Amino acid sequence: MRRNVIVGQSGGPTAAINSSLAGVYRTAKDRGANKVYGMLHGVQGLLQERYLDLSEYITTELDAELLKRTPAAFLGSCRYKLPEIHEDRAVYEKIFGILDKLDIEAFIYIGGNDSMDTIKKLSDYAIVTGHPTRFIGCPKTIDNDLALTDHTPGYGSAAKYIGTSVKEIIRDSFCLEYSKGLVSIVEIMGRNAGWLTGAAALSKGEDCEGPDLIYLPELPFDLQSFSAKVKELLSQKPSVVVAVSEGIRTEDGTYVCELGNSVDFVDAFGHKQLSGTASYLANFIAGEIGCKTRAIELSTLQRSASHAASRVDILEAYQVGGAAVKAADEGDSGKMVVLQRLSDDPYQCGTEVKDVHKIANDEKLVPREWVNAEGTGVTDEFVAYVRPLIQGDVSPVMVDGIPRHLFRPYNL
Amino acid sequence: MRRNVIVGQSGGPTAAINSSLAGVYRTAKDRGANKVYGMLHGVQGLLQERYLDLSEYITTELDAELLKRTPAAFLGSCRYKLPEIHEDRAVYEKIFGILDKLDIEAFIYIGGNDSMDTIKKLSDYAIVTGHPTRFIGCPKTIDNDLALTDHTPGYGSAAKYIGTSVKEIIRDSFCLEYSKGLVSIVEIMGRNAGWLTGAAALSKGEDCEGPDLIYLPELPFDLQSFSAKVKELLSQKPSVVVAVSEGIRTEDGTYVCELGNSVDFVDAFGHKQLSGTASYLANFIAGEIGCKTRAIELSTLQRSASHAASRVDILEAYQVGGAAVKAADEGDSGKMVVLQRLSDDPYQCGTEVKDVHKIANDEKLVPREWVNAEGTGVTDEFVAYVRPLIQGDVSPVMVDGIPRHLFRPYNL
Numbered sequence: 001m002r003r004n005v006i007v008g009q010s011g012g013p014t015a016a017i018n019s020s021l022a023g024v025y026r027t028a029k030d031r032g033a034n035k036v037y038g039m040l041h042g043v044q045g046l047l048q049e050r051y052l053d054l055s056e057y058i059t060t061e062l063d064a065e066l067l068k069r070t071p072a073a074f075l076g077s078c079r080y081k082l083p084e085i086h087e088d089r090a091v092y093e094k095i096f097g098i099l100d101k102l103d104i105e106a107f108i109y110i111g112g113n114d115s116m117d118t119i120k121k122l123s124d125y126a127i128v129t130g131h132p133t134r135f136i137g138c139p140k141t142i143d144n145d146l147a148l149t150d151h152t153p154g155y156g157s158a159a160k161y162i163g164t165s166v167k168e169i170i171r172d173s174f175c176l177e178y179s180k181g182l183v184s185i186v187e188i189m190g191r192n193a194g195w196l197t198g199a200a201a202l203s204k205g206e207d208c209e210g211p212d213l214i215y216l217p218e219l220p221f222d223l224q225s226f227s228a229k230v231k232e233l234l235s236q237k238p239s240v241v242v243a244v245s246e247g248i249r250t251e252d253g254t255y256v257c258e259l260g261n262s263v264d265f266v267d268a269f270g271h272k273q274l275s276g277t278a279s280y281l282a283n284f285i286a287g288e289i290g291c292k293t294r295a296i297e298l299s300t301l302q303r304s305a306s307h308a309a310s311r312v313d314i315l316e317a318y319q320v321g322g323a324a325v326k327a328a329d330e331g332d333s334g335k336m337v338v339l340q341r342l343s344d345d346p347y348q349c350g351t352e353v354k355d356v357h358k359i360a361n362d363e364k365l366v367p368r369e370w371v372n373a374e375g376t377g378v379t380d381e382f383v384a385y386v387r388p389l390i391q392g393d394v395s396p397v398m399v400d401g402i403p404r405h406l407f408r409p410y411n412l
Numbered sequence: 413m414r415r416n417v418i419v420g421q422s423g424g425p426t427a428a429i430n431s432s433l434a435g436v437y438r439t440a441k442d443r444g445a446n447k448v449y450g451m452l453h454g455v456q457g458l459l460q461e462r463y464l465d466l467s468e469y470i471t472t473e474l475d476a477e478l479l480k481r482t483p484a485a486f487l488g489s490c491r492y493k494l495p496e497i498h499e500d501r502a503v504y505e506k507i508f509g510i511l512d513k514l515d516i517e518a519f520i521y522i523g524g525n526d527s528m529d530t531i532k533k534l535s536d537y538a539i540v541t542g543h544p545t546r547f548i549g550c551p552k553t554i555d556n557d558l559a560l561t562d563h564t565p566g567y568g569s570a571a572k573y574i575g576t577s578v579k580e581i582i583r584d585s586f587c588l589e590y591s592k593g594l595v596s597i598v599e600i601m602g603r604n605a606g607w608l609t610g611a612a613a614l615s616k617g618e619d620c621e622g623p624d625l626i627y628l629p630e631l632p633f634d635l636q637s638f639s640a641k642v643k644e645l646l647s648q649k650p651s652v653v654v655a656v657s658e659g660i661r662t663e664d665g666t667y668v669c670e671l672g673n674s675v676d677f678v679d680a681f682g683h684k685q686l687s688g689t690a691s692y693l694a695n696f697i698a699g700e701i702g703c704k705t706r707a708i709e710l711s712t713l714q715r716s717a718s719h720a721a722s723r724v725d726i727l728e729a730y731q732v733g734g735a736a737v738k739a740a741d742e743g744d745s746g747k748m749v750v751l752q753r754l755s756d757d758p759y760q761c762g763t764e765v766k767d768v769h770k771i772a773n774d775e776k777l778v779p780r781e782w783v784n785a786e787g788t789g790v791t792d793e794f795v796a797y798v799r800p801l802i803q804g805d806v807s808p809v810m811v812d813g814i815p816r817h818l819f820r821p822y823n824l
Contacts, residue, residue, distance in 0.1 A: 013587045041589055072583040079588065163814050164719050171484040172716040174822045175425045176491065177453055205811065207819035237822065299708045304584040307576050308719055310813065390813035399617065401722065401802035402575050407619035410586045410649065 001033040001329050003105035007054075008039035008046065009140075010111035010118065011079065013072035014154030015161075015306045016317035017140045018406075020110045021074055022067045023321025024138070025054050028106070031329050037102060040412055042078035042109070043118055047091070049098060052412060063406055068314055069396055070405035071306035081114060082121045085128070092125045099133050106134050106328035110321070112141035112152070116336055116360040123334030123356065134328040137336035137356050138320050142303045144195035147362040148354045149338035153320055154303070155195060156313030156389035161305040162188060162298060163202025163390065166243060169296060170208055173239040180291035181234040184241045186211070187278035187297045191247035194218050194366045196302070198378040199386055200243035211377075212240045217247035218365050219375040221256060226281070227288045229376065234291060246277050256280055307403050311392025316349065323351040347388035413445040413741050415517035419466075420451035420458065421552075422523035422530065423491060425484035426566030427573075427718045428729035429552045430818075432522045433486055434479045435733025436550070437466050440518070443741050449514055452824055454521070455530055456490035459503070461510060464824060475818055480726055481808055482817035483718035493526060494533045497540070504537045511545050518546050518740035522733070524553035524564070528748055528772040535746030535768065546740040549748035549768050550732050554715045556607035559774040560766045561750035565732055566715070567607060568725030568801035573717040574600060574710060575614025575802065578655060581708060582620055585651040592703035593646040596653045598623070599690035599709045603659035606630050606778045608714070610790040611798055612655035623789075624652045629659035630777050631787040633668060638693070639700045641788065646703060658689050668692055719815050723804025728761065735763040759800035 005028040009017055021038070028036045040050035052075075058064050067074060083091055099107065109119050116137045123135040139146050144155035166186055173184045190196040194216025204210025212233050215221055221244075233240045248256050260280040278295035286293045316339060323337045335353040342348040370382040396403035417440040421429055433450070440448045452462035464487075470476050479486060495503055511519065521531050528549045535547040551558050556567035578598055585596045602608040606628025616622025624645050627633055633656075645652045660668050672692040690707035698705045728751060735749045747765040754760040782794040808815035 013584050044589075070583065071580050073587045076589070077587040160813055165713055165717070167814060167817070168483050168716040168718060169712060171482065171817060172425050172712045175485045175489040177456075177488070202814055205814065205816075207817050239822070294712070296711045296713070297709065300581060300584045300706070301577055301708070301713070304580040305577070306580060387812060392813070393810065398805065400799060401572055401804070402579060402614055402617065404617075405579070405583060405619045410651070 001028065001031045001105055003033070003103045004035040004037060005033045005106045005108065005325065006037040006039060006051065006099070006102060006104050007108040007110065008042040009073035009075045009077050010042040010109060010115035011077060011141065012303060013077060014140055014142050014303055015071050015157035015309045016154045016313050017110055018070045018074045019068040019314045019317035020138050020140060020153060020321035022058070022064050023318035024108050024325055025058055026064065027322035027325040031325060033105070038075040041076040042080060043082065043095070044078035044080035045076065046098060047094060050412065057406065057408060066397060066404060066406040068318060069306055069309070069394060069403065071304040074406060074408060079114065082118050085121065085125055095122065096125070096131055104133050106136065106325060108136050108138055108324045108328065110138040110140045112143065112146060113361055113363060116356050119336065120334065120356045120360045126333065134331070134333035136324040136328045136332060138324040139336060139338065142196060143190050143193050145193040145363045145365070147359050147364050150341040150349065151339055151389055153313060153317035156310040156316070157305070157308070158196055158302050159199035159202060159386050160310040160390035161302050161308045162196060162199045164308060165298060166200045166211060166241070167203035167208050170203060170211070170241050173241055177238055178292040180289065182239045182292045182294065183230055183234070183282070183285050184239070184294040184296060185278040185281045186241065186243050187246050187276055187295070188243055189298070189302055190217060190245050192217055192363060192365065194245055197243055197245040198366060198382050201378050201383050202386060202390060211243040213242045213376045214378060215242070215244045215248050215376065216366055216371060217245040217249065218368070219371060220251040221248040222251065223284065227285065230285055231289055234289065244277055244281065248277060307396050309394045310390045311394050312389055314394045320351055327353045344384065344388065347391070413440065413443045413517055415445070415515045416447040416449060417445045417518045417520065417737065418449040418451060418463065418511070418514060418516050419520040419522065420454040421485035421487045421489050422454040422521060422527035423489060423553065424524070424715060425489060426552055426554050426715055427483050427569035427721045428566045428725050429522055430482045430486045431480040431726045431729035432550050432552060432565060432733035434470070434476050435730035436520050436737055437470055438476065439734035439737040443737060445517070450487040453488035454490035454492060455494065455507070456492040457488065458510060459506060462824065469818065469820060478809060478816060478818040480730060481718055481721070481806060481815065483716040486818060486820060491526065494530050497533065497537055507534070508537070508543055516545050518548065518737060520548050520550055520736045520740065522550040522552045524555065524558060525773055525775060528768050531748065532746065532768045532772045538745065546743070546745035548736040548740045548744060550736040551748060551750065554608060555602050555605050557605040557775045557777070559771050559776050562753040562761065563751055563801055565725060565729035568722040568728070569717070569720070570608055570714050571611035571614060571798050572722040572802035573714050573720045574608060574611045576720060577710060578612045578623060578653070579615035579620050582615060582623070582653050585653055589650055590704040592701065594651045594704045594706065595642055595646070595694070595697050596651070596706040596708060597690040597693045598653065598655050599658050599688055599707070600655055601710070601714055602629060602657050604629055604775060604777065606657050609655055609657040610778060610794050613790050613795050614798060614802060623655040625654045625788045626790060627654070627656045627660050627788065628778055628783060629657040629661065630780070631783060632663045633660040634663065635696065639697065642697055643701055646701065656689055656693065660689060719808050721806045722802045723806050724801055726806045732763055739765045756796065756800065759803070
């Protein structure tokens, strides 16, 4: 590389997205890039000419290590969808004008489905106009729902956190005894794809039975059969733990989290409150069975818990960042780096590049055969697929008892 | 010791309560105890003659290490308050009958305020009846609200988890930009005492501003001044993070979490839903300001996150377990082990025993001078007090990517 590289982060935060950023920076520098710019808040920030020079923040090897361990998008993120080229050519002209001004040779975008749409459109525009900048996507999403890649960086760390936390919740749930038992509902992210919710099964082992029921969003959810199953379980054990996706829907497509709003609960200002899936189900079960219930949302913690990240995930995120720069340097454009699993045991995984047109806006769901017949749990195949992705730890750099992150002022 | 020891766990689970159990077991065995029994689900289980022989579970040094790293009460817990002696003497006769049958020399109870009430009553009964069994309390509570002890085992690990998680939440909150800003409300345990909520300030450091506002339950909470402060903060920064205790109350003593129920939100079965403090405030702020809001409950995770435990806490928990047995062996009864801080820097802490009558049913709150004048944050003195308690880590024993715990079947 002789000229400059620009890199951006887009979509929801993860524990591994900054490791990809560190990988992009390192490989770009190693391959001779002059400057490595970071877009602030992705393409949306770039359009406002907000960017920084990464070498001002990654000044030492220690900074790079801290960056790998820093959760959430270091550069800031956005949820911005580029217009179609024929709809608003001015936006494209503006972006390419900025790229020319910054003398950009390679544009790397770290993100999920929507972000790959950005890579697709920008690379298409470059081809049409004969512009030399190359556009490469770098996969990132805790949801693990990207097509053509074995899995996505960010997923392994979220899965490890979910497996660990659900195991701790199960332990906690057996402490106190309640006359009619205790039902704990754990709500996990993933509106359409059940990869994260299924990861609750990782808690199962010689020392833990795992969750009793797991409901993925891929299958319709039936309140009555759910209640019947919980009742049956409570006749066998004092504590029942259920993992549910935030996106479970009834047969007619209604989100379970919307059912709670059939009774209008509005605050003093007339705003409707959306109660969560777990809290709806906890109330439902309390009403049906009269037992003690508990609703636990893993919330944003599951995507930002760098303190419990998976080593495999952080290293692969770093690897795909480097592979994205390499692909651009070797002349590729309009491609996304994918992870290709070479073997399960021992686990081996390499990278390739695939046409981004086949990835953008697509969604990879959990295959039906990886869910049990009743739709209340995942199979051993599911667990065997995820298990290698949660191996190993990344020791946080602890300063005075708390993990240290790489600092960036928010007001840039 | 020549005869047997029995140990029980009582009240809410913590990440360190099993380390105290390991300490009790080790010291009892080292001092010559014949058998070390564990009550299942505390005194409530003991009354049903449910107990186990701990040496059947702690068979190796590795088992002891796993036990120290296992969250929540290994023996099961209870929230059982003994009647006054004059109210129901039969209960006492039953307990002492079981103790005689098991040839118990020392009775150790690991718990908080309510559990110390049990130690007080049982030791009083023993004195009155001339019974030789000795009763010693071993402090445990994430709430840190026990009198006469510098702090309580369990608190340090919860504080470390809260500081770490709040820091990750703050990082996450700056990723995406919202036109009117983002307000994240983090709800933390501690109904009356603000020790846990104040620990959110541990997230502050060179790389993080910490939460913008912290509200402890010790001071009355005013919705309008809260809203005004958030508005002011949003004019300066895009993301505002607020830590609130689950127990904050308005001037007239109403819990904030109850305000949401002024509008009757009942499920299909007529059960009133108690929405949480964070979700009420998130809706309130959304209504007042129109910004994006997020409610995050740290929930049971904050008390059971052994994967992120504090080394100081786990070691001190082990130490107080041993000290409880030593005290009983040396003839003490009706006492609780307390931690006495000898110096802050370097941090040094020893154990003593104090009369349980001065501890039971009392509650140690955060002193007013450790909260800032406006009541929106804790002082440097608060942080200096907590900081030593979160130092160091306890590496989980990882098996296939997930922490291993010591196993006990729940159906004993």
